[in-house]
Amino acid sequence: MPLRRLLPLLLAACAAPSSPSPWTVADDVRPEFFFADDVSEDVRVAMAGALDAGIEAWGNYGPIEYWVVGMDVEAAEALAARYCDRRVARGDMTAQECASDVRRRRELRDWAARAAEIEATGQPFLEAGWNGGFEWGLHQFSSSLPPGWAGLADVRIEDDQTVLLHEYFHAVQQSHVTTLDWEARQRLMGPVWFVEGAAEYMAQTTGEALRRAGRLPTDPRFPGDPWRARDRMEQKLRSGLALRAERPGLALGEVDYGPDGQMAYDLGAWAIAWLCHRAGPDVLIERFYPAVEALGWEAAFGEAFGLTPAAFYAEFDRFLELDRAQQLAILAAAS
Numbered sequence: 001m002p003l004r005r006l007l008p009l010l011l012a013a014c015a016a017p018s019s020p021s022p023w024t025v026a027d028d029v030r031p032e033f034f035f036a037d038d039v040s041e042d043v044r045v046a047m048a049g050a051l052d053a054g055i056e057a058w059g060n061y062g063p064i065e066y067w068v069v070g071m072d073v074e075a076a077e078a079l080a081a082r083y084c085d086r087r088v089a090r091g092d093m094t095a096q097e098c099a100s101d102v103r104r105r106r107e108l109r110d111w112a113a114r115a116a117e118i119e120a121t122g123q124p125f126l127e128a129g130w131n132g133g134f135e136w137g138l139h140q141f142s143s144s145l146p147p148g149w150a151g152l153a154d155v156r157i158e159d160d161q162t163v164l165l166h167e168y169f170h171a172v173q174q175s176h177v178t179t180l181d182w183e184a185r186q187r188l189m190g191p192v193w194f195v196e197g198a199a200e201y202m203a204q205t206t207g208e209a210l211r212r213a214g215r216l217p218t219d220p221r222f223p224g225d226p227w228r229a230r231d232r233m234e235q236k237l238r239s240g241l242a243l244r245a246e247r248p249g250l251a252l253g254e255v256d257y258g259p260d261g262q263m264a265y266d267l268g269a270w271a272i273a274w275l276c277h278r279a280g281p282d283v284l285i286e287r288f289y290p291a292v293e294a295l296g297w298e299a300a301f302g303e304a305f306g307l308t309p310a311a312f313y314a315e316f317d318r319f320l321e322l323d324r325a326q327q328l329a330i331l332a333a334a335s
């Protein structure tokens with residue numbers, strides 16, 4: 001299913017390092033959702049519930065603003081206007097600055113138009129992103145209408161839950177770095193496979209654990225067909241290995257967003273599965289991220305996972321050559 005994710009990180013150059021802001025510490029500020037008027041109550045409740053479950057699992061990194069459009073273009077325009085009203089009211093932007101951000105307005109409108117086509121085409125569409133916001137002391141997210149929760153195109157709600165948890169994990173990652181210097185933040189977050197692989201693997205496995213614990217619902221439309229993280233991970237392995245075969249000269253550590261980006265998501269999720277198999281399922285939350293700003297990415301990696309990134313790349317390459325059963329065996333604890 002072509003769930004494309006938006007990875008905008010639209011930070012203007014924020015040159016000066018700054019002291020810690022509210023978004024760097026777990027707290028009890030409730031996330032705030034801003035829905036377009038045509039988003040149903042069911043979708044609103046489901047999204048808020050999924051975010052609450054993620055917060056319960058990983059900690060509350062806020063304040064959070066979550067902007068969600070539906071299928072109505074006019075309602076999306078109204079949401080964009082509301083976004084600017086809020087920026088101005090908080091003193092984040094002037095009305096003129098926000099009005100000149102045509103990209104955001106166009107994006108929200110396009111998302112609504114695309115969501116409106118789902119029923120006719122049967123093609124699932126979901127764009128979602130963590131959009132930064134730390135220069136204003138918060139985490140911003142935006143999303144098109146999640147098709148599973150909206151009951152469209154036979155997309156399962158478990159997939160929508162996974163996307164939301166994936167985006168929220170980006171806030172968890174980013175909250176462990178306080179500098180506002182954009183390049184320093186990028187270096188501390190590490191390569192794309194690590195950032196996206198961690199968000200994806202944690203979303204897959206934590207989502208499944210939350211459903212098993214009764215903390216997240218399963219999709220009632222598919223009673224005899226349980227959603228399994230293991231199946232989704234196997235799909236990622238197949239797709240990631242196919243992409244790798246197409247680009248034999250492209251090392252995982254070099255994969256960027258863009259045309260080859262999917263490889264970072266697919267094989268990145270497996271790289272994180274491998275690292276968690278080696279160092280424990282909570283290693284990212286308990287060891288890697290708390291250490292990353294003080295140590296830097298490479299040294300924090302070594303401390304948390306017990307090998308250097310270079311040694312990891314060599315071992316992971318060998319892992320990718322194993323047979324499928326041996327590869328899937330490392331998921332045993334997580335699925």
Ligand SMILES: [Zn+2]
Pocket residue numbers: 005007166167170195196199
């Ligand atoms: Zn992501």
